[in-house]
Amino acid sequence: MSRAPEFRAVHEQADRIEPRLARAIEKANDRMSSRVPVAALADAIANRDPRTAARIVEEIAIEDALKPTEAILRDAYVKGGKTIAKEINDE
Secondary structure, three states: OOOOHHHHHHHHHHHHHHHHHHHHHHHHHHHHHHHOOHHHHHHHHHOOOHHHHHHHHHOOOHHHHHHHHHHHHHHHHHHHHHHHHHHHHHO
């Protein structure tokens, strides 16, 4: 992929953040999947019981598992905005 040279700093930040974000997502997935009662969820799906399946999934505490990911994305958003503003001001 060709990158615009004027946004090199933004791309460099994205390259640094990408592995951190990937690790955070993998850890969140591990935390969530380790809490899933697989047999109960499989039964709910097999019995075409979406309410029970949804309740089981909701109990996994998805929001808590994704908090580190949210923090990384927020940090990336702020840093990216500051970098772009700086590059625009430097022109």
